[in-house]
Amino acid sequence: MTEQVPPTTQTEAEAAAEDADAEEVADSSAGTGAASVVTALENAGVEYLFGVQGGAIMPVYDALYDSELSHVTMAHEQGAAHAADAYGIVSGDPGVCLATSGPGATNLVTGIADASMDSDPMIALTGQVPTDFVGNDAFQETDTTGVTDPITKTNYFASDEDTVGDVVGEAFAVADEGRQGPTLVDLPKDVTQADTEREPGEAKTPDTYNPPEEADAEAVEAAADAIAAAEKPVVLAGGGVIKGEATDELRAFAREYEIPVITTMPGIGAFPEDDDLSLEVAGMHGTGYANMAITHCDVLVGIGTRFDDRLTGGVDSFAPEAEVVHVDIDPAEVSKNVHADYPLIGDAGRVIDQLDDELDRRPDPSDRYAQWREQVQAWKAEYPMDYATPDDEPLKPQFVVEVLDEATGDDTVVTTGVGQHQMWAFQFWNYTEPRTWVSSHGLGTMGYGLPAAIGARLAADDDQSVVCFEGDGSFLMTIQELSVAVRENMDITVAVLNNEYVGMVRQWQDGFFEGRRMASEYSWCPDFAKLAEAFGARGFTVADYDGVEEAVQEAVDYDGPSVIDFHIDPEENVFPMVPSGGKNGKFALQTEHLDQL
Amino acid sequence: MTGGLPGPSPDERPHPDGRRNSQGVRIDPAVEAEPEPRRAVLSATVKHEPGVLAAVSGLFSRRQFNIESLTVGPTEEENRARITLVIEEPEPGIEQAKKQLEKLIPVVSVTELETDATQRELALIKVEGDKPDQVQSVAEMYGGEAVDVSQETVTVEITGSRQKVEAAVETFRRFEILEVVRTGTAALERGAEETK
Ligand SMILES: Cc1ncc(C[n+]2csc(CCOP(=O)(O)OP(=O)(O)O)c2C)c(N)n1
Numbered sequence: 001m002t003e004q005v006p007p008t009t010q011t012e013a014e015a016a017a018e019d020a021d022a023e024e025v026a027d028s029s030a031g032t033g034a035a036s037v038v039t040a041l042e043n044a045g046v047e048y049l050f051g052v053q054g055g056a057i058m059p060v061y062d063a064l065y066d067s068e069l070s071h072v073t074m075a076h077e078q079g080a081a082h083a084a085d086a087y088g089i090v091s092g093d094p095g096v097c098l099a100t101s102g103p104g105a106t107n108l109v110t111g112i113a114d115a116s117m118d119s120d121p122m123i124a125l126t127g128q129v130p131t132d133f134v135g136n137d138a139f140q141e142t143d144t145t146g147v148t149d150p151i152t153k154t155n156y157f158a159s160d161e162d163t164v165g166d167v168v169g170e171a172f173a174v175a176d177e178g179r180q181g182p183t184l185v186d187l188p189k190d191v192t193q194a195d196t197e198r199e200p201g202e203a204k205t206p207d208t209y210n211p212p213e214e215a216d217a218e219a220v221e222a223a224a225d226a227i228a229a230a231e232k233p234v235v236l237a238g239g240g241v242i243k244g245e246a247t248d249e250l251r252a253f254a255r256e257y258e259i260p261v262i263t264t265m266p267g268i269g270a271f272p273e274d275d276d277l278s279l280e281v282a283g284m285h286g287t288g289y290a291n292m293a294i295t296h297c298d299v300l301v302g303i304g305t306r307f308d309d310r311l312t313g314g315v316d317s318f319a320p321e322a323e324v325v326h327v328d329i330d331p332a333e334v335s336k337n338v339h340a341d342y343p344l345i346g347d348a349g350r351v352i353d354q355l356d357d358e359l360d361r362r363p364d365p366s367d368r369y370a371q372w373r374e375q376v377q378a379w380k381a382e383y384p385m386d387y388a389t390p391d392d393e394p395l396k397p398q399f400v401v402e403v404l405d406e407a408t409g410d411d412t413v414v415t416t417g418v419g420q421h422q423m424w425a426f427q428f429w430n431y432t433e434p435r436t437w438v439s440s441h442g443l444g445t446m447g448y449g450l451p452a453a454i455g456a457r458l459a460a461d462d463d464q465s466v467v468c469f470e471g472d473g474s475f476l477m478t479i480q481e482l483s484v485a486v487r488e489n490m491d492i493t494v495a496v497l498n499n500e501y502v503g504m505v506r507q508w509q510d511g512f513f514e515g516r517r518m519a520s521e522y523s524w525c526p527d528f529a530k531l532a533e534a535f536g537a538r539g540f541t542v543a544d545y546d547g548v549e550e551a552v553q554e555a556v557d558y559d560g561p562s563v564i565d566f567h568i569d570p571e572e573n574v575f576p577m578v579p580s581g582g583k584n585g586k587f588a589l590q591t592e593h594l595d596q597l
Numbered sequence: 598m599t600g601g602l603p604g605p606s607p608d609e610r611p612h613p614d615g616r617r618n619s620q621g622v623r624i625d626p627a628v629e630a631e632p633e634p635r636r637a638v639l640s641a642t643v644k645h646e647p648g649v650l651a652a653v654s655g656l657f658s659r660r661q662f663n664i665e666s667l668t669v670g671p672t673e674e675e676n677r678a679r680i681t682l683v684i685e686e687p688e689p690g691i692e693q694a695k696k697q698l699e700k701l702i703p704v705v706s707v708t709e710l711e712t713d714a715t716q717r718e719l720a721l722i723k724v725e726g727d728k729p730d731q732v733q734s735v736a737e738m739y740g741g742e743a744v745d746v747s748q749e750t751v752t753v754e755i756t757g758s759r760q761k762v763e764a765a766v767e768t769f770r771r772f773e774i775l776e777v778v779r780t781g782t783a784a785l786e787r788g789a790e791e792t793k
Pocket of ligand 1: 417418419420421422444445446470471472473474475497499501502503504505
């Protein structure tokens, strides 16, 4: 590598030094590829970046030195990716994470894959070894575009300092438009160091990328006919409703025709759970009534959902009587898992309006649905969400969730790790607003909760609370990010639902592996309250019902990060449960039912 | 497992009779409908830039589409290449393959070709060289020709439909085949029809 630092850069820097103008010397990256990258970020309206420094990305950091952008140094790149992801979910705008080449880039991989599975808008910028070294197994080289190809919407190897700013702009536009998702730009060090006078142009998607807007009018007409002729319709709202900013349209539509609404897990918050029409979440740990409704409906209007197997169970028994209307902006999602009788490809809000206009021309069908609504209410009474709380029993996690919900506002953002605690956190919390539920759905990444809370905290309004539910296993996976929350004095309440098990695994072992609890006991758990204090956060330990409310109040009132270690009933399980690949209508409500499935 | 919720047990609940097949298509309980795979020739116009082929082949292997052949080369237009893909899948799989392919950002357009489209593949067949005249005449039967002759070997070039190339390879076995190399299928719509 001979031209790693092009001579012009040195000349300019030298000239500046001779001028003895201190500011210009500090501004060593002005007019470089790195400066273009930063300009592109500024043009895109970025406020925060989450990252970790390192050799190949140093020119970009150097350029950030002079910018107004706030950089949050994370403890681990995985944390940076999850924080950026959560920032994107809560704000709706792509979150940005940065890492150096090699190990920095590979540490981002889990977070990028997570964002990809959940269609979250995110940009990853990775340093790369200088172009001449690429392919030679140079120090800290990884084929980052190769590694991330299957987990990004698209990725770029920026090979030219004159266009690198445009590439970053395009990466932004692609991440944000149509079905959102992560994009990555790999930045070779020579490119970011090289001089360029070219300012990045307007950020736009490539001409080959044209997400659809309106659905085909004839298809809308046919779908409206099906809905108008239905006896037992349900709407299934997925994460796409929230991503597509279509919650108002969804709410108005469901209420106008009085159609019961089910959400997927990523769709939580799309429809208020305290509305009579809400059946909350369907799927593996969804409510009994949602799963009964989905099993017996005759028309299913899926909006912005990819019919994940955790939702459908075995596809052969999914909504077996239903004609499926599927609204999605991504044509490839339609008929991928469940055949769509009425494919409506377009922007969620726009297509709901189209459907509404079409239905308006027909006699109001909502009276015909009355009997169905009654049936659905009967199922709500038949399969209530509940748990046992005699005083002498060990503390139940569901109670903890309810108390935290009570103690915080309706707009509180909840983030979670992955496991039983994640399920209780959606089952026993009442979600009413979009962008308040931040969890790892498609990838199911343990350790997601705390770094996500950091990203969510920065995207949320100051008066919004941020509560993070973690399992003891999940928490330990990214606990180092507490140092960031403390350093940045972030008002976050972490509730550890500590069962000294990787509980979800223990639950499956008990249910499906004859109780052989191999590697699911976590009896080596540290004292989380002390650990929190060691990091500089507030720490609480609660082991019985009496202590819950007081600790919650103190933690919520504290203006900074706090951790409450709740010692919960270690044998508590998550119900209802549809075993993987099972029938949604055959959910188990208790252990004994598992034998019947 | 402990704990649990109230409500009728699984067997006491009403269950509908309908079902879907493994492709998620709803089927009449009385009729069994197992999806039959079919051969589809897909043609994709892509930006002629590094990494496109890797992206396409990676996509197909990742999603477990059964690729029969994949060819790529530049087109009449600058900065455009054409990829011809032959796959064998049940109907929903073919639809999905097209849509996934269209989703890749460097892909400009994807079409499935008509069954009567012009389809050609090329083979080089190297056989023992002791009967060069006979080899030449068999090659001519298939509209091919010998393109390299040495003391020990004759190499023949055959171009044609997949079936024709297959038949030719079979026939050349009588001369003891030393090596064969085949391209995948390249295809264009017939007549004035444009292959988008
Ligand atoms: C990174 C990662 N590794 C492994 C798993 C598999 N897994 C799913 S749930 C679970 C247990 C989680 O335990 P914990 O965080 O303590 O939560 P609990 O289920 O006890 O609430 C495990 C190991 C996973 N989802 N993610």
